[in-house]
Amino acid sequence: MSDRKQFRDLVDPEVAHDAIDSLDLAPEPETVPLSEARGRVLAERVDADLDVPGFDRATVDGYAVRGRDTFGADEADPVTLDLVGTVHAGEEPDVPIGEGEAVEISTGAVMPDDADAVVMVERTEIDGERVRVRTAVAPGDNVMVAGSDVAAGARALGPGTRLTARDIGLLSALGRDAVPVRGRPKIGIVSTGDELVRPGEELNSARGEIYDVNSYTIAAGVEEAGGEAVLYPHAGDDYDEMERLLLEAADECDLVLSSGSTSASAVDVIYRVVEERGELLLHGVAVKPGKPMLIGELGDSAYVGLPGYPVSALTIFRTFVAPAIREAAGLPEPQTATARGRMAVRERYSEGRLRLMPAGLVTDSDGETLVYPVDKGSGATTSLVEADGVVAVDPDTEYLDQGEEVDVQLFSPDVRAPTLLAVGEDDPALSRILDALERPRFLPVGSREGLRRLSNSVPDVAVVAGPTERDVETVDLGGWEREWGLVVPDGNPDAVDGLSDLIDRDLAFVNRGRDAGLRASLDAALSDLADERGASLADLTESIRGFEAGTKGFESPARAVARGEADAGLGLRATAEKLGLTFVPVGVEDVRVRANPDRVEKPGVRELEATLAETDVYESLPGYERA
Amino acid sequence: MSDRKQFRDLVDPEVAHDAIDSLDLAPEPETVPLSEARGRVLAERVDADLDVPGFDRATVDGYAVRGRDTFGADEADPVTLDLVGTVHAGEEPDVPIGEGEAVEISTGAVMPDDADAVVMVERTEIDGERVRVRTAVAPGDNVMVAGSDVAAGARALGPGTRLTARDIGLLSALGRDAVPVRGRPKIGIVSTGDELVRPGEELNSARGEIYDVNSYTIAAGVEEAGGEAVLYPHAGDDYDEMERLLLEAADECDLVLSSGSTSASAVDVIYRVVEERGELLLHGVAVKPGKPMLIGELGDSAYVGLPGYPVSALTIFRTFVAPAIREAAGLPEPQTATARGRMAVRERYSEGRLRLMPAGLVTDSDGETLVYPVDKGSGATTSLVEADGVVAVDPDTEYLDQGEEVDVQLFSPDVRAPTLLAVGEDDPALSRILDALERPRFLPVGSREGLRRLSNSVPDVAVVAGPTERDVETVDLGGWEREWGLVVPDGNPDAVDGLSDLIDRDLAFVNRGRDAGLRASLDAALSDLADERGASLADLTESIRGFEAGTKGFESPARAVARGEADAGLGLRATAEKLGLTFVPVGVEDVRVRANPDRVEKPGVRELEATLAETDVYESLPGYERA
Structure with missing residues (x-):
């Protein structure tokens, strides 16, 4: 097996595929109830062991007869037969048919002995104890012969069939209430890194904790590929703990995936565990992202180490691991992907x-x-x-x-x-407008960067707030006004009155980043103030504590104030009211939705334009007005 | 609401679509754990309520510094800084950085206060308590600023998003362990008809019982469309029982589907229940199959009555009902269908x-x-x-x-x-050969009908057994021989010796249908016997009891013998041994796989040809040999 080991520095991706293919992930077949069989893959051929239907069956309502007794019958010259009984669906016929006799029969009922055809009720009429037949029928007419749908012994479904509603219909007809299916490979997921916290738990950002993204993401990817995901607790950098966890997962699963940490020490610990308790076949693949991939065996289980960053982990998972899981589950490669x-x-x-x-x-x-x-x-x-x-x-x-x-x-x-690709200024009214669209994508890159990207002709529209330097040819689709200013603690304890307080007093201020329209409006207002004071803009901004640093989100300054980390933050009246803070108004700025002129006829852009014209989202947002 | 009623004889399919659209199937939203959220549809927008990352984060291993302290540093002229501490991922930095100072930092760790950049470890060297920095970094270099991935307050995912692994990744990053999703519409399925039996239970064919196909088929269709299926017990034709069941289902579900019976009386009972306890909006749609569709309301639930035959029921379900379930579940129409x-x-x-x-x-x-x-x-x-x-x-x-x-x-x-469309003679060796192919479809129509269809150029190959009349130009792909004869009860109680016994003694015989190659071989053998005896073939066949009737499956005659319904049946040695019966040999017949000459280059046909050349399935089948 050591010829499978690949320890050259970075191996070719094909070598990694081959290494994963050499691992055995396929679980034992299992038997599942029919009601849970949808989407599963048949482990073996299913042959019919009964005839469907199980009896000669009337396919219309009418009269069961011997076909030869109706020879020559037509509208002008009907044949009259003796009515000797009745048989409904779900009943056993109690009389055979003799020469010149008929039995009333319902759709789905069993043909009486010696009857070989059914005359539709529409071509007959009753005459006391007799029935007048106005058409000739041949043996077999309006009868579904036993086994004509499926005959006992016939191959019904082949191994590898992925069971849909239709196959389940056929299995039902055969009376099967349980079917042998390929097992779903059990995939253990071990996230590593002392800094990881499970979603839903409390996060301590000061300690650099982050939520564990890979566990749930990879688990969802495993399920999409037809596997069964098992989440294990996080492992830190401790060798004994890591060994215990990985071996437990290896014992219970067909494949163990580790992921989550970018820390070199955790990767190093995993590396040692796999080397000592299993076999490492390969590490390092010449692919970006994902260079630090590990492939090996641990106990009776296969092992793959994914990179730590979520996008890298998911990309490597999809490229290398998901096909192996699908193969083990017996599922075909997805079509049209x-x-x-x-x-x-x-x-x-x-x-x-x-x-x-x-x-x-x-x-x-x-x-x-x-x-x-x-x-x-x-x-x-x-x-x-x-x-x-x-x-x-x-x-x-x-x-x-x-x-x-x-x-x-x-x-x-x-x-x-997406039906629409929008970039630019993040804004609460915009969020609600996007909710009304079919399948929009919005990248909150700020007004300045948004306009730059629009000029590159990738996005359909840019949402631009405040004054802009750049001159880009666009088509205005509509917009609104929003009131901006300073967000201060509830009740305004420092009695902040306006921008002058930031300059003249020692207040801790939180600004937005340079791409934000809010920042552009602030710069313009400070510029006016500088003119008023006969000072330079730089003089003013240098005396504002925190002016140079920028935050990423439109609510970030207000949230810093709410956390008690600052005395004032740049923001919107709407944000202050949402977070229960006090708002000190400074101005009103325009927010315009500007379209790439080449895209105005695109359906998603038209949908946005129509929504902008009709929306009433401004009514429930303080400081907002259509413009 | 009565203007929604449509009681003209057969309404246009569009009217039926509109009537179903007018029903309300949408359940209340619900909250599900993140681990069960895959495939569900977000009921409302999810905004970030924290920054991701929640802190300024080092993106490389190295040294956290104040960027301005490295200005001018390069290989030739490094800058030396004082090392004042270390911070790993998951730790809280315990020192701020002063002028001329650096802190050792790991990827993912929190930036110390006043540090604004990280120098990669590769561009540094340690010198006792100091670090030599051989490159200049600008503020922000190798740092991921708090909120730069997602900022608190930003719109993360819109309503209507169908959650994939990627969305679950983003929700994890936001710390969400539960999400509000659209409810899955609950669909009650009531099968009707006294003749129905649940798969897995005993079937009494003499009473015309059949397995309930629609319940599981429609349930699987409901799940495919994003609904939750609830199976109710069968209802017979009794009004009170039907009323009780339908109202129970209406009380518990968003939509009730009835189906299963073709019997006019059961449909009539349902019709009355819906008329009396709800409202019937429409019955009868101008579509084939599916004319007898009912649409209405029952209590607070919607109601649709599907036709009884499985193919009709599933077709009507897919065409009219599945889109309404997807709509109620918030799922898009499936693509590329x-x-x-x-x-x-x-x-x-x-x-x-x-x-x-x-x-x-x-x-x-x-x-x-x-x-x-x-x-x-x-x-x-x-x-x-x-x-x-x-x-x-x-x-x-x-x-x-x-x-x-x-x-x-x-x-x-x-x-x-399918990769291969084969028609013709059913055969146990063929079943096993098909198992080895990628995605074959085989229609067991018999040799004669198979050859007829091949001449119509629809199938790729026909499997032909015994002598054939029809002269069709084909390419022979390979084949085998199989021993045929009479299958008699275990131990051969009537001491049957050959075909003569069928003619000369009063034995109950079961034949195959006229399309079967086995039947053609029997006819040929009887013809030879007639020549021997100087009799006509008709003389011989008329004296065989059961000669004219034909059965549908290749095992059917033997199974009739096994059930004690006949003294001898036409069949294979392999079948007799499989069913524990005795075999009286009559002859050996060829089975040939013959291809449509236009299809011999098709990959699925080549796969079949290769399999025929290599297979060893004959070894385990008594009376079989490659030929």
Whole structure:
């Protein structure tokens, strides 16, 4: 087995695929009740062991007869037969049929002995104890012969069939209430890192704690691939604890996945456990993201170590691990999981290894798909939802040109391009307007950066607040006004009255970042104040404590005030009221939704324009007005 | 509401869609744990209520510094800073940074107060209590600022988002361990008909009992559409029992579906219950199959009555009910659920109403999709698995021409054409050979009918046993020999010796149908016997009791013998041994797999040819040999 080991520095991705294929993840088959069989994969062929139907069955309401007794009958010259009984569905016929006789029969009922055809009731009439038959029937007419749907002994469903409603229908007809199916591979997930906290628990940011993203993300990916995920407690950097956890998972599962920490020491501990208690086949794959992948065996289980950053972990999981889980579960590769589009921008590479580039999709007004790179750094969890799939870029590729056709491996087959790609200023009214749209995507990059991106022709629209420097040709779709100013603690304990207080008094202030429209409005107001005072803008801003630092979210300054970390923050009246703080008004700024002129006919942009014209979201937001 | 009632004889399908849309199936939203949220649909927008990350975070291993202290540093002229502490991931930094100071920091750790950049460890070296920095860093370098991934207050996910692994990743990052999702509509299923038996229970065929196909099939369809299925006990034709069951289901569910019986009396009882305890909006839709559809309300629940035959019930469910369930569950219409292909044969219509024609897919050697009608009668459950979708044929269409392009609405988006379409003689060796193929479909229509269909160019191959009359140009792919004869009770109590016993003694015989190769071999052997005896073939066959009747499956005659219903049956040595019966040999017949000459290059046909050349299935089948 040691010839499977691959310890050269970084192995080719194909070698990693082969190493994972060499592991055995397939669990034992199991038997499940029919009611739980949907989506499962048959472990073996199912042959019929009874006839369907199990008897010669009338397919219409009418009269069971011997066909030869009706020969020559027609409208002009009916045949009259003696009525000797009745049989309904679910009853056993109590009389056979003799020459010249008929039995009244319901759809689905058993044919009486010696009857071989049924005359539809519409072609008959009753005459006392006799029935007049106005058509001839041949033996077999209106009868479903025993076994004609499925005959006992016939092959009903083959091994590997993924059971849908239709297959379940056939299994029901065969009377099967339980079926042998492929087992779902059990995948143990061990997240590592002392800084991880489970969602729902209390987070201590001062200690650098973060929520564990990989456990639930990978668990969902495992289930999507047809496996069963088992979450184990977090492991820290302690060797004994890690060993105990990994061996417990290996004992209970078909595959153990570790992930979660980016810390070198935790990875090092895992490495040692797998080396000592199992076998490490391979570490390090020439792919970005995901270089530090481990592949090996631990006890009777397979083992794969995923990188720590969520986007890297999920990308490596999808590329290397999910296909192996599907294979073990007997599931086919998902269909139509690829979208073809043209690069919306030029993108440079010089990686020397396979690059799995997260990519977003956007459609132009003709419905053509454009592809743009989503590169927020592997540490960003928002890349997960801002990308639709990955483009595999060859190690030798130096750049992808604008307009070049690429294939995007979608994160799932039902991924569709958003109906609208918007960028720019984050805003509570905007959030509500987006809620009314079909499938929008909004990237809160701020007004300045939003306008820059719009000029690159990737997004459909930019949401721009406050004064702007940049002159970009756009089509205005509508907008609103919002009241901005200083957010101070409830009751305004420092009696802050306006911007002058920030300059003239020693107050701790929290600003927004430079891309924010709010910041641009603040700069403009301070500029006016500088003029008034005959001072320079720099003089003023230097005397504001905290002016240079910027925060990322529109609520961030107010939240810092709410936490008692600052005396005043830049923000909106709406935010102050939402958080129970006091608002000191400074001004009113415009927020405009500006469209890429090439996209105004796109359905998603029209939908946005119509929504902007009709929405009443401003009524419930303090300091807001349509404009 | 009475203007919604539609009691004209047969309403337009659009009217039925509108009537179902007018019903309210949408359940209340609910909150589910994150671990169960995959595939669910967000009921409301989720805003971030914390920053991600919650602190300024080092993105590399190295030294936290004040960027301005490194200005001008390079390889030739490093800057030396005092090392004042260490901070790992998951720890709270215990020292701030002063001028000219640095703190050792791990990836993911909290930046110490007043530090604004990190120098990668690779660009430094330790010198006792000091660190030599050989590069300049700007404020923000190698730091992920608090809230830069997601800022508190930002819109994270919109209402209507169907949660995938990626969304679950983002929710994890926000610390959410439970999410508000759209409720899954609860769909009650009431099967009706005294003749129905649940799979797994004992079936009394003499009474015309059949297994309940619709309950599990429709339940699986409900789950595929995002609903939750609840099965209720069967209802017979009794008014009070039906009323009690339907009202119980209406009380507990958002929608009640009845189905199962084809009996007019059960439908009549349901009709009365809905009229008296609810409101019937519509009955009878101009669509085939499915004319007898009911739409109404029952208590606070919606009600739809499906036709009784399984294929009709599932087709009507998919066409009219599943979209309403998806809508109520907040799920989008499934993508790519349509395949386009050319009609393989000409098909006539003169329906006067919308026809939902079950259709199968087959690919030709160029990979082009051909579409053929699957019409086994609505009562056949095998139509469920022999069709891949339906073609909606307009009421005015008189025929679909061979070669005409049609759209097939696939039964599910992941339906794919079988890799091989085989027809002809059913055979136990064939069943095993099919098990080895990727995605075969086999229709056991018998040798004669199989050859006829092959000449129509729909199937890829026909499996043909025994002598054939028809001369069809085919390519032989391989085959085997099988020993056939008479299957008699264990121990051969009547001391049957051969065909002569059937003619000369009064034995009850069970034959195969005329399409079976076994029957053709029997006819040939009897013909030889007639020549020997100087008699006509008709003389001989007339003296065999049961000769004219034919059974549907290759095991059927032997099974009749096993049940004690006959003294001898036409069959195979392999069947006799499988069922524990005695075999009286008569002859050996060839089974050949014959391909449509146009399809020999098709991958599925090549796979079959290779399997035929290699298989060893004959070794374990008595009376079999490769030929």
